[in-house]
Amino acid sequence: MPFIPHTESDVREMLAAIGAPTAAALFDEIPPELICKGLQGVPEGLGEMDIVRLMQGRAKLDGQPLNFIGAGAYEHHIPAAVWDITTRGEFYSAYTPYQAEASQGTLQLLYEFQSMMTALTGMEVSNASMYDGASALAEALLMAVRSNPKTGAVRVLMPKAVHPYYREAVRAITEALGVELLPLEFDAARGDTPAAQLKQYEGQEISALVIPQPNFFGVLEDVDALTDWAHANGAMVVGVVNPLSLALLKPPGEWGAKGADIVCGDGQPLGAPLSSGGPYFGFLTAKQQFVRQMPGRIVGRTVDVDGKPGFTLTLQAREQHIRRSKATSNICTNQGLLVTAATIHMSMLGAEGLARVGAHSVSNTQALVRKLGAIPGVEVVFAGDRFHEAVIRLPRPVAPLLEKLAKQDILGGFDLGRHYPELGNAVLVCATETKSEADLDRYADALRKLLSQ
Numbered sequence: 001m002p003f004i005p006h007t008e009s010d011v012r013e014m015l016a017a018i019g020a021p022t023a024a025a026l027f028d029e030i031p032p033e034l035i036c037k038g039l040q041g042v043p044e045g046l047g048e049m050d051i052v053r054l055m056q057g058r059a060k061l062d063g064q065p066l067n068f069i070g071a072g073a074y075e076h077h078i079p080a081a082v083w084d085i086t087t088r089g090e091f092y093s094a095y096t097p098y099q100a101e102a103s104q105g106t107l108q109l110l111y112e113f114q115s116m117m118t119a120l121t122g123m124e125v126s127n128a129s130m131y132d133g134a135s136a137l138a139e140a141l142l143m144a145v146r147s148n149p150k151t152g153a154v155r156v157l158m159p160k161a162v163h164p165y166y167r168e169a170v171r172a173i174t175e176a177l178g179v180e181l182l183p184l185e186f187d188a189a190r191g192d193t194p195a196a197q198l199k200q201y202e203g204q205e206i207s208a209l210v211i212p213q214p215n216f217f218g219v220l221e222d223v224d225a226l227t228d229w230a231h232a233n234g235a236m237v238v239g240v241v242n243p244l245s246l247a248l249l250k251p252p253g254e255w256g257a258k259g260a261d262i263v264c265g266d267g268q269p270l271g272a273p274l275s276s277g278g279p280y281f282g283f284l285t286a287k288q289q290f291v292r293q294m295p296g297r298i299v300g301r302t303v304d305v306d307g308k309p310g311f312t313l314t315l316q317a318r319e320q321h322i323r324r325s326k327a328t329s330n331i332c333t334n335q336g337l338l339v340t341a342a343t344i345h346m347s348m349l350g351a352e353g354l355a356r357v358g359a360h361s362v363s364n365t366q367a368l369v370r371k372l373g374a375i376p377g378v379e380v381v382f383a384g385d386r387f388h389e390a391v392i393r394l395p396r397p398v399a400p401l402l403e404k405l406a407k408q409d410i411l412g413g414f415d416l417g418r419h420y421p422e423l424g425n426a427v428l429v430c431a432t433e434t435k436s437e438a439d440l441d442r443y444a445d446a447l448r449k450l451l452s453q
Contacts, residue, residue, distance in 0.1 A: 011023065062276075063409055064409070065406065065409040065410060065411050066409060066410045066411065066435075066439055066442060066443065067274075067411045068368070068410070068411055068412055068413050068429050068430055068431060068435075068443055069411050069412075069413055069414050069428075069429075069430060070218075070388065070389045070414070070428065070429075070430025070432075071163070071216070071389075071414040071428055071430070072133065072163050072165065072166075072216075072266060072268075073266075073268055073274055073277070073280070074244075074268065074269050074274075074388075074430065074432055075274055075432055075434050076244070076269055076357065076432050076433065076434065077357075077433060077434055078271050078273060078341075078345065079345070079348055079349075081344070081348065082271050082341050082344050082345045082348065083271075083273075083341060085344050086337065086340045086341040086344060090105060091106075091109075091337065091340045092337065094106045094336065095336075097110075097313065098313070100310070100311065100312040100313065104310065104311055106336070107299050107311035107312065107313070108311050109339075109340055109343055110128040110297070110299040110311075110336075110339065111299040111300075111301055111311050112343055112347075113126075113128065113129070113339050113342065113343040114126035114127070114128060114298070114299060116343065116346050116347075117243070117283050117285050118285055120243055120246045120247070120251065121239075121241070121243075121246060121251055121252050121253060121263045121285045122251030122252055122253025122254050122259065123251075123252065123253050123259075123260070123263055123285035123286055123287060124253075124285075124286070124287050124288040124291075125285065125286055125287070125288055125290075125291045125294065125298070126283065126284065126285040126286075126298075127283075127284050127285075127294055127295065127296035127297060127298050128296060128297040128298065128299055128336075128339065129267070129281045129282060129283055129284075129296065129297075129335050129336075129338070129339045130264070130281065130282030130283065130284055130295075130296060130335070131281070131282055131335065132266055132278070132279075132280050132281065132282045133163075133166065133240070133264065133265050133266025133267075133268075133280070133282045134163070134165055134166045134168075134169035134170070134266075134282075135169060135173065135282060136264040136265065136266070136282030136283065136284050137162075137166050137169070137170055137210070137238070137240050137264050137265075138169055138170045138173035138174055139173075139264070139284060139295050139296075139329055140238045140240075140262045140263075140264040140284060141156055141170060141174060141179065141207075141208060141210070141238060142173075142174060142177065142179070142295075142329070143262055143284075143286070143290065143293045143294060143295065143328075144156075144207060144208040144236040144238055144261065144262055145179060145207050145208070146293045146328075147236065147261075147290045147293045148207050148208065148234075148235070148236045150205045150207055154178055154179050154180060154207050155179075155180045155182055155204070155205065155206050155207055156174075156179055156180070156181050156182065156206070156207055156208045156209075156210065157182050157184055157198070157201065157206055157208070157209045157210065157235070158170070158181045158182065158183055158184065158210050159183075159184040159186065159193040159210060159211070159212060159215065160183050160184060160185060160186055160420075161184075161186040161191070161192065161193055161212055161215035161216055161217060161219070161221075162210055162212045162215065162216060162240060163212070163216045163240075164216065164419040164420075166240065167181070179207075182201075182206075184197060184198075185197060186215070186217070187384075189382070189383055190219065190382055190383050190384035191215070191217045191219035191381065191382030191383075191384045191391065192215065192219050192220070192221050192222060192384045193211075193215070193221055193222075193226065195222060195225040195226055195229055198226075198229050198233075201233070202233055203233075204233075205234070206230075206233060206234070206235040207235060207236065208230075208235055208236040208237070208238050208261075209226060209229075209230040209235050209236070209237055209238070210238050210239075210240060211223055211226050211227065211237060211238070211239050211240070211255070211260070212239075212240050212241070213239060213240075213241050213242075213245070213249065213252070214242060214245055214386065214387040214389070216428075217381075217382055217386075217389065217390075217391050217428065218365070218386040218387050218388065218389025218390050218391070218428070218430070219382055219384040219385065219386050220249070220384060220385045220386065220387065223239075223250070223252070223255040223256070223260075224255055224256045225256075226255075226256075227255040227256030227257075227258070227259070227260060228256040228257055228258075231256065231257070231258050236261040236262065237252075237255070237256075237259075237260040237261050237262075238260070238261065238262045238263075238264070239252040239255070239260040239262070239263040239264070240263075240264055240265050241263060241264075241265045242265060242266075242269060242387065243265055243267060243269060243270055243283065244269040244270070244354060244357060244358050244361075245358060245387050247351065247354035247355040247357070247358045248355055248358045248359060248362070248387075249387075259287075261286065261287055261290065262284070262285070262286045262287075262290065263284075263285045263286070264282060264283060264284045264285070265282065265283060266280055266281070266282055266283075267280065267281045267282065267283050267338065267339070267342050268280040268281070270341075270342035270345050270346055271338075271341040271342045271344065271345030271346075272338050272341060272342065279335060279338060280335075280338065281335035281338040281339055281342070282335075284296065291315065292315065293328060294315070294328070295328045295329030296329065297313055298313070298314050298315050299311055299312070299313060299314070300312055300313075300314035300315075356433075357432075357433050358387075358388075360432075360433035361387075361388035361431065361432045361433050362386075362387060362388055364388070364431035364432065364433065364435050364440065365386065365387075365388045365389065365390055365429075365430065365431045367431070367437070367440055368390070368429060368431045368435075368440050368443070368444075369390045369392070369429075371440055371441065371443075371444035372392050372429070372443075372444055372447065373392070374444075375444065375447060375448045375451060376451070377394070377395030377451055378392055378393070378394060378395070378447070378451070379392065379393040380392055380393075381393050381423060381426055388430055388431060388432060389428055389429065389430045390428070390429055390430075391416065391423065391426050391427070391428055391429075392413075392426070392427055392429060393423065393424055393425055393426050393427075394425045394426075394427060394451070395425070395451065396425060396451065397417075397425055398415045398416075398417055398425050398426070398427050399415055399417070401447070401450055401451075402415060402427070404450055405443075405446060405447065405450070408446055410442070410443055410446055412427065412429070412443065412447065413427040413428055413429040413430070414427065414428040414429075415427055416428055
């Protein structure tokens with residue numbers, strides 16, 4: 001809350017009404033040895049003007065660098081109206097809509113969000129969001145395992161071209177539950193996941209196949225071939241997608257002959273600022289037949305006794321409801337404020353606006369690749385079709401070069417050395433619609449000068 005209205009006399013009156021001498025007495029059941037005796041290293045309190053000056057100074061330390069990092073979090077233009085509306089009190093302070101009769105506005109917004117996500121992904125049902133893209137993928141795989149029970153070991157095919165942080169999160173969440181993740185290699189020339197390598201798993205029990213689109217390298221996968229193989233071999237298809245790309249690409253619901261079964265991803269490109277790493281939100285959509293295995297909230301539209309339309313939570317199976325340990329999931333949530341921003345963002349841009357943003361991003365990335373690829377010693381790594389990211393290889397170690405670029409207020413990309421050492425001195429670069437021709441030239445010129453030294 002921006003302002004707490006209780007005066008000292010208000011507090012005294014409330015304490016007198018309940019018969020407590022002090023506010024501290026309300027916590028007298030806490031053993032004295034557990035009570036903190038003071039905070040070390042915490043400075044004295046400051047007045048509002050001094051706090052504003054301090055925070056403005058700290059904010060300036062971040063600067064406004066030219067950003068060419070993507071890797072799962074993307075710098076897109078967010079119309080000013082998006083967060084101006086999102087931070088109105090009706091949305092900003094709204095909490096869990098347990099009481100439908102008092103939460104129709106919030107419920108309607110979540111219903112609209114679900115409708116938009118099913119339209120983007122080509123799926124039939126959507127929940128009202130997840131923590132982030134990584135945990136959404138973990139939940140999607142657990143949902144697939146529940147929906148596609150096997151008599152033997154629970155095995156999931158996981159391409160190495162899936163975001164490495166997503167793979168780490170999935171392993172942390174699913175490993176203790178007996179899910180075995182089988183890695184799939186990417187093609188060294190194209191950067192995609194060849195369907196031919198799946199032949200070794202034919203006749204085996206596979207619960208699900210993960211298909212990233214685009215993958216972590218920005219390369220587009222052959223989603224039709226991968227989807228058809230999975231279904232022909234009794235495996236479910238879990239798509240992990242960039243929602244903005246779906247304004248241009250075939251929706252997962254139309255992959256192959258039958259479409260993906262479950263689709264998830266991170267909603268950050270839809271109106272969520274980078275903001276030093278978050279918060280963001282995840283989304284999860286699926287075919288109707290799997291809806292009872294879907295974690296998280298689902299908002300339904302119905303009519304009341306007078307025939308008037310209304311909205312309510314439905315199929316709730318969460319930890320704070322009565323099922324507790326029997327709930328479908330115990331780590332899902334509703335990132336309501338971010339979902340509010342995403343819904344407003346998509347409403348403002350519409351299908352045409354989202355497509356224009358995606359197309360401009362693709363065009364800028366292609367231009368960036370041409371400029372960087374023309375620098376002596378710089379090599380474009382993968383030949384596959386791409387969305388708005390690309391991998392380049394440098395003639396020198398990546399980390400020192402990125403550090404020198406950062407000193408020039410240029411964030412030059414994501415160092416792939418830790419996660420993909422086999423690619424050598426490789427860096428993942430990204431250019432969205434926010435970049436101008438001058439921005440691309442500035443990056444290319446700076447990199448050229450550094451490599452010539």
